[in-house]
Amino acid sequence: MRLAPYPSGALHIGNARMIVLNNEYVKRHGGELILFYDDTIGSPKSLRDSPKAKYVLPEAYDLIKEGLEWLGVKYSKVYYKSDRIDIFYEYTEKLIKDDVAYVCFCSAKKFKEKYKNKKENCPHREQSIEINLKEWNKMLNGKYHEQDAVVRLKTGMDQKDPALRDQIIMRISEAEHPKVGNKYIVWPMLEFSWAIDDHLIGVTHILRGADLIKEDFIEDFIWEHFKWKKAEFLHYGRINFPDIKLSKTSARNNIQNGLYKGWDDPRTWSLQSLKKRGIRPEALKEALLDLGMSMTGITFSVNWLYSKNKDIIDEISDRYFFVEDPILIEIDEVPFEEYIAEPFLLPSSPEKGKRIIKGKSKDKQLKIFIASSDAKKLKAGEIIRLKDCVNIQILSVDLKNKNIKAYYHSLELNRDYSIIHWVPEDEKINVQILKPDGSISNGYGEINLLKIPMNKTIQLERYAFVNPVKLEHRELFCYYSHK
RNA sequence: GCCCCUGUCAUCUAGUAAGGUCAAGGAUCCAUGAUUCUCAAUCAUGAAACGCAGAUUCAAAUUCUGCCAGGGGUACCA
Numbered sequence: 001m002r003l004a005p006y007p008s009g010a011l012h013i014g015n016a017r018m019i020v021l022n023n024e025y026v027k028r029h030g031g032e033l034i035l036f037y038d039d040t041i042g043s044p045k046s047l048r049d050s051p052k053a054k055y056v057l058p059e060a061y062d063l064i065k066e067g068l069e070w071l072g073v074k075y076s077k078v079y080y081k082s083d084r085i086d087i088f089y090e091y092t093e094k095l096i097k098d099d100v101a102y103v104c105f106c107s108a109k110k111f112k113e114k115y116k117n118k119k120e121n122c123p124h125r126e127q128s129i130e131i132n133l134k135e136w137n138k139m140l141n142g143k144y145h146e147q148d149a150v151v152r153l154k155t156g157m158d159q160k161d162p163a164l165r166d167q168i169i170m171r172i173s174e175a176e177h178p179k180v181g182n183k184y185i186v187w188p189m190l191e192f193s194w195a196i197d198d199h200l201i202g203v204t205h206i207l208r209g210a211d212l213i214k215e216d217f218i219e220d221f222i223w224e225h226f227k228w229k230k231a232e233f234l235h236y237g238r239i240n241f242p243d244i245k246l247s248k249t250s251a252r253n254n255i256q257n258g259l260y261k262g263w264d265d266p267r268t269w270s271l272q273s274l275k276k277r278g279i280r281p282e283a284l285k286e287a288l289l290d291l292g293m294s295m296t297g298i299t300f301s302v303n304w305l306y307s308k309n310k311d312i313i314d315e316i317s318d319r320y321f322f323v324e325d326p327i328l329i330e331i332d333e334v335p336f337e338e339y340i341a342e343p344f345l346l347p348s349s350p351e352k353g354k355r356i357i358k359g360k361s362k363d364k365q366l367k368i369f370i371a372s373s374d375a376k377k378l379k380a381g382e383i384i385r386l387k388d389c390v391n392i393q394i395l396s397v398d399l400k401n402k403n404i405k406a407y408y409h410s411l412e413l414n415r416d417y418s419i420i421h422w423v424p425e426d427e428k429i430n431v432q433i434l435k436p437d438g439s440i441s442n443g444y445g446e447i448n449l450l451k452i453p454m455n456k457t458i459q460l461e462r463y464a465f466v467n468p469v470k471l472e473h474r475e476l477f478c479y480y481s482h483k
Numbered sequence: 484g485c486c487c488c489u490g491u492c493a494u495c496u497a498g499u500a501a502g503g504u505c506a507a508g509g510a511u512c513c514a515u516g517a518u519u520c521u522c523a524a525u526c527a528u529g530a531a532a533c534g535c536a537g538a539u540u541c542a543a544a545u546u547c548u549g550c551c552a553g554g555g556g557u558a559c560c561a
Contacts, residue, residue: 006561043560054560108559116557117485150559161486163557171559190561210488214556237489238554290510292496296489297554304495307511314524321521341520348524387520413520421521461521483523 001026001205002034002198003068003075007060008042009248010263010270011067013284013305017239020288022207023073025234034201035068035075037061039082041187044146045175051253056082058178063263067271071281079201081193082179088188089140091196092151092170096132100225101169103127103135104152116165121157125166139172139186146172153192155221163214167191191218199228207234210295237295243302244269266436266479277436278457278467278481283309306482313457313465313481318345320452321357321387321421322431322460324443326369329404329422331392334361341388355448359389359424366408367425369444371463374420375404383409385417387461421462430475433466441480449476457481 001022005011011019026033039061042054068075095101104124106115115122127135139149151170159165169192176182188196195218198206208215216233223230251268254260264272274284287305291298321343341357344350359366368386376399378384383393391409398404423444431445445460450471452458457467465481 004561008561038561040561047560052560112557147559159486161557162484163486165557168559173559187559189559209555211555212561213487235488240554287495290495294489294496296495299494301494301511304511310523319521319523343520347519347521385520389520415520419520419522459521459523461523463521463523465523 001031001207002036002201002203003073004036004038004194005064006038006040006042006054007056007064008054009057009060009252010063010268010272012246012248012251012269012271013244013274014239014241014246014269015248016067016071016271016284017236017288017291018207018209019068019071019073020285021236021293023071024289025205025207031205033073033075034077034079034203036079036197036201037064037081038190038193039080039177039179040190040193041173041175041177043175044173046146048175052249054249055175056178057252059263063270063272070271070275071285077201079197080179081197082177084193084197085180085184085187087200088170088193088196089186092188092192093133093136095153095169095222095225096136096151097129098225099129100154101151102132102154103139103149104166104168105149107147115157116162119157119165125152125154125157139170142185144172146174148172153218153221155218164217167218169218191215192222195219195222198231199223199226203231205232205234207236210235210237234293235295236291236293238297239291240297240299241269241302242299260438265438266434267438273479276467276469277479278313278455278465279305279309280312283312302482309482310465314459315346315348317457317459317465318352318452319343319347319459319461320355320449321423321446322443322463323369323371323374323421323423323445324433324441324463325372326423326444327372327375327399327402327404328425329368329370329375329392329406331361331366331368331406331408332364332395334364334366334390334408337361339389343388355446357388357424357446357448358427359386360426368422369425369428370404370420370422371443372399375399378404383417385413385419386422387419389422391417431460431478432475433464433478433480435480445476450474 003019003022039056047053102125106122150168152166153169155164155166157165169189170186172185173187174185246269263270264276266273287308339359342354344354345352378394378397380394380396383391385391390411392406393409395405423446427447428444429449431443433441452468454468457465459465464483466478467481468476468478470477
């Protein structure tokens with residue numbers, strides 16, 4: 001079997017389904033997996049400036065490799081479509097000589113309206129083999145330009161399905177290719193190139209999305225013509241990601257115009273970005289595999305992935321305090337100079353030990369920060385519990401001036417009081433969290449965050465799981481994982 | 484327009500090939516309660532579906548017909 005990514009950008013969560021399913025199939029049946037970069041030319045030169053243009057991005061080759069490595073996918077060989085253009089020339093010539101292909105000069109619009117929709121042959125279909133060969137060579141020799149001429153396969157203008165009437169197999173593109181430059185101006189269409197290559201590299205099973213079903217027909221037509229052994233087709237249905245916008249093309253544009261920092265920006269939903277967010281490859285694989293091979297159109301909710309990931313990281317992510325968008329509370333009449341809070345690093349594994357958070361008072365006053373989302377809910381007179389510390393009674397709340405006053409109330413845990421998180425004013429570090437939508441949350445975290453390893457997920461209690469990626473000048477930068 | 488495919492809880496899925504074992508099972512989400520010094524996790528309970536209409540049959544989620552609804556293809560993209 002083969003993986004055939006188009007190297008226009010990093011692999012994303014949507015492309016991953018194709019990879020995971022192929023990989024699993026090969027593993028279960030003891031097959032061989034080939035990585036085949038489907039790096040054809042894409043959009044013609046004349047459309048290259050359009051934001052929708054598809055084209056090969058040089059860095060994508062490595063980004064794809066990186067993504068496959070992260071997913072733990074092993075392959076036996078690597079091929080590049082762009083290395084094999086001469087092969088398609090050779091087979092196109094054979095097809096012309098066998099009178100099953102012809103050079104057509106109709107414009108796309110004219111062909112569709114005058115011939116395809118009416119099931120009628122265009123004049124070029126009747127050309128002799130000699131003329132077709134001559135015109136084909138003119139195409140190869142650069143006598144024609146983009147849009148001037150194409151090679152069509154004689155699948156039949158009387159096909160019931162208009163999608164299958166005399167498909168184009170070779171066309172002209174004057175665009176530059178990152179690997180082979182301007183060496184070729186005639187390029188194959190996807191269906192045709194696979195009909196040839198799947199045979200030549202010995203593919204026995206082709207597992208692809210339902211959107212590529214038409215390609216089956218073209219491949220089968222050509223295998224039939226050459227009397228080649230046929231591969232078996234397997235399909236899976238469409239998958240939709242309603243809460244995500246997934247597009248390698250728009251990700252590329254946003255990276256190029258500087259809106260995104262790179263291919264690990266969470267808005268790309270690339271495998272690179274998922275890794276940075278602390279999503280485990282096993283979680284993604286399991287989530288995708290659970291969808292199976294059904295032909296049903298699937299609405300994929302990212303919560304499904306998050307849930308799988310949480311199963312893995314919950315029991316290994318240490319807990320820390322963090323307050324988002326902090327607001328200061330001044331607590332008066334504190335009857336001690338220092339209180340040492342000792343919450344567990346990971347309550348489900350007490351053997352991992354405890355953290356130490358010190359609350360120090362000056363002149364009987366203790367200053368701490370709480371999250372503004374908690375502050376908004378406070379009412380004067382209310383008693384709340386600072387987790388693992390003390391109970392305080394709120395005296396006044398002035399959100400406009402970010403000023404909250406409170407009194408010390410008591411020490412003992414009382415579950416009637418709501419429990420909130422806090423960070424002492426004199427021992428804190430700045431924490432920045434990059435959210436999936438690209439926004440950044442700011443807040444303070446407990447001092448123990450200075451000692452944590454990078455790229456190992458943690459849970460900021462009552463906030464979310466995050467993956468710390470950088471600690472510099474007492475400032476921690478994290479990627480948001482999920483709730 | 485023309486071709487093709489798919490319709491089971493909010494979502495994903497099991498069941499459809501051989502009609503009875505399905506008064507439809509599991510997971511996620513949601514709700515309630517327990518537990519917990521986290522709004523997480525854990526445990527318990529609950530809510531929640533065979534697209535519609537006919538037909539065949541002792542018996543239909545499963546077979547047949549019609550309808551309806553979604554998706555895909557119809558690119559000199561992949």
